Amino acid sequence: MAKGTHADEAQAFSSRLKQALEDAGVRPSPAVVASEFNLRYWGKSITAHTARAWLAGVAIPMQDKIRTLSEWLHVNPDELRFGPRTGVLLAREQEPGAERLSLQDREMLAQYLALPPMHRKTVQEVVAALAVAARAAASGPPLSRKAKGER
Structure with missing residues (x-):
């Protein structure tokens, strides 16, 4: 599979989403994710099938949904979508013992x-x-x- 394909990106997004859910103490269940997401999203609600596609690495949500996920899970929306920043780290991230x-x-x-x-x-x-x-x-x-x- 070629590097950077949509399937690779969707799998990477799925891993980051699952980690954010785990860090927030949320069970990575499609039903739980859909229910909790819909409580916070102002647009058309999603189904458990949609949440399953996100968790399985089949689909990546649109930016407005990523923003809602990131606000709910208290993560940076760009890092949730694209992965950790590379290059210069923020000063607080460079401190010894700095943790998530x-x-x-x-x-x-x-x-x-x-x-x-x-x-x-x-x-x-x-x-x-x-x-x-x-x-x-x-x-x-x-x-x-x-x-x-x-x-």
């Missing part, structure tokens, strides 16, 4: 950003305290009172 955020993480961050500054500061302090506790736990178990020489 789960749907729950992105929702939590959106809620955090909606908080007033005073409440954000409280959340920051809680997260900092939890980070200190996690580092302490990772460094080993605390010494018992007996091991410290206390009675």
